[in-house]
Amino acid sequence: xxxALPPVALSLIGIGTGNPDHLTREAQAAxxxxxxILLPHKGEDKAELAxxxxxxxxxxxxxxxxxIEGFDMPVRRSVGxxxxxxxxxxxxAITRCWQAAITRSMADGLAPRTAxxxxxxxxxxxxxxxxYDSTLRIAARMQPAxxxxxxxxxxxxxxxxxxxxxxALNGIGQPFVxxxxxxxxxxxxxxxxxxxxxxxDGQCSFTELLDSDGSDxxxxxxxxxxxxxxxxxxxxxxxxxxxAAPRIVQARAAARERHGWIMDIYLLRRGG
Numbered sequence: 001x002x003x004a005l006p007p008v009a010l011s012l013i014g015i016g017t018g019n020p021d022h023l024t025r026e027a028q029a030a031x032x033x034x035x036x037i038l039l040p041h042k043g044e045d046k047a048e049l050a051x052x053x054x055x056x057x058x059x060x061x062x063x064x065x066x067x068i069e070g071f072d073m074p075v076r077r078s079v080g081x082x083x084x085x086x087x088x089x090x091x092x093a094i095t096r097c098w099q100a101a102i103t104r105s106m107a108d109g110l111a112p113r114t115a116x117x118x119x120x121x122x123x124x125x126x127x128x129x130x131x132y133d134s135t136l137r138i139a140a141r142m143q144p145a146x147x148x149x150x151x152x153x154x155x156x157x158x159x160x161x162x163x164x165x166x167x168a169l170n171g172i173g174q175p176f177v178x179x180x181x182x183x184x185x186x187x188x189x190x191x192x193x194x195x196x197x198x199x200x201d202g203q204c205s206f207t208e209l210l211d212s213d214g215s216d217x218x219x220x221x222x223x224x225x226x227x228x229x230x231x232x233x234x235x236x237x238x239x240x241x242x243x244a245a246p247r248i249v250q251a252r253a254a255a256r257e258r259h260g261w262i263m264d265i266y267l268l269r270r271g272g
Contacts, residue, residue, distance in 0.1 A: 005102055007118035007147040010139055012129040014154015017230030018052045020059045022155045030152050031057065034066040034122035035112055038101050040073040049261060053124050066122070067110055071101040083182075091134060095141040098123075118147040126263070128154045131178070132199050157265045158197050160229040164236055167224060167267070170195055181205035194270040204249050206268060210242060220271050223248070227255060227264035241268070 011030045016022030031037065037057065041050045050070065057068060074093035077086045102121060112119050125135050129151050139149055158178065162169050170176045177190040181201025185208050190196050198205065206223060221241040225248050228234050235255060237248050248266075256262040 005099060005142075005144060006106065006112075007144075008102065008121050008142070009118040009148045009150070010142075010146040011120065011122040011150045011152060012135050012139065013122055013124050013152040014126075014128045014156075015053070015056060015124045016127060016155035017157060017160055018056055018126065019230035020056055022160070022230055023056070023060060024152070024154070027152045027154060028060050030150070031122060031124070032061060032065065033120060035120040036102065036105050036110060037066050037068045037122045037124065038098060039068060039070045039124065040097075041070050042073045048259065056124070064113075066120075067105055069101050069105050071097045073097070087134075091138050091141060094138050098138070099142065125154065127156045131156050131158070132180070157199070157226075157229050157263070158267075161197075161224065161226045161265050161267060164226055164229060164234065165224045165238055165267075169197075169267070184208065196268045197265065198268065199265050201264070201266075204245075204252065206241060206266065207245055207249065209268075210245060222269050222271075223266055224269075225264065225266040227252065227262055229263075229265070233259075235264075 011034060013027050013030050014024075015027060039050055039053050039057075041047070054068070057065075074090060074097060076090040080086070102119070106119075110119070123135060125133055127133065129135050130153070136149070136151070139146060158169070171194060174195065175193050176195035176197065177193045178197045178199065179190055181198055181203055182205075183190075184196070184198055184201070184205040185203070189209065209221060222239065223241045223244050224236075224238040225244070226234065226236050233255075235251060237244055237251065252262060252264060
């Protein structure tokens with residue numbers, strides 16, 4: 001199937017939180033210039049995520065615009081402790097889905113709008129494609145390799161979180177760490193920093209920093225949390241970790257139950 005692919009110019013477009021107001025002019029122009037935009041579907045429980053991308057396209061694209069083609073997102077295997085192997089298999093499966101969607105569109109008559117140029121294919125990436133996102137690594141697996149790969153920077157959820165809480169990301173002249181919930185659970189507090197931004201955490205890993213009685217093991221930890229950032233349903237909470245953690249755990253579970261999905265992020269800081 002991949003041998004049938006034409007030369008492809010791939011654009012990985014950061015779309016921020018999905019709020020059209022967060023889309024840069026460069027991102028909007030790249031979307032408009034595409035021949036084909038690929039939109040993933042992640043199952044019925046996350047159908048709203050695909051709808052958000054589609055709504056974004058409806059909000060900013062003008063005719064004649066690109067063809068929009070959906071594809072079913074593979075489910076990552078989660079059984080076993082071979083996490084990196086699971087991710088590798090998942091990325092390979094996603095690559096095949098991209099290529100199948102491109103081939104399917106060509107079979108339906110899609111061709112470059114500019115004769116003699118590569119087919120312009122775009123993917124819309126939450127946040128920024130360079131920050132805790134695998135789209136670049138998946139693009140590197142395509143065979144044949146893309147004629148070109150362009151990355152359009154987007155506003156990250158980390159930036160939107162700090163703006164929503166009106167806080168500075170780092171202390172004056174101080175470093176910070178961006179990590180994952182999985183790493184926080186396995187490694188504990190990152191060494192050498194007083195500020196940690198935690199992404200990709202479906203298990204409220206900040207609770208691992210509390211004693212069994214709910215008190216703060218590292219006195220003075222403060223949390224700033226946000227979910228559905230940039231959306232009408234945006235949720236925020238902050239405070240000393242020992243006080244805010246139970247509220248966040250409860251609010252997060254209720255929101256996920258209500259909507260079927262949740263995207264959230266939080267910042268932890270020693271000394272408040």
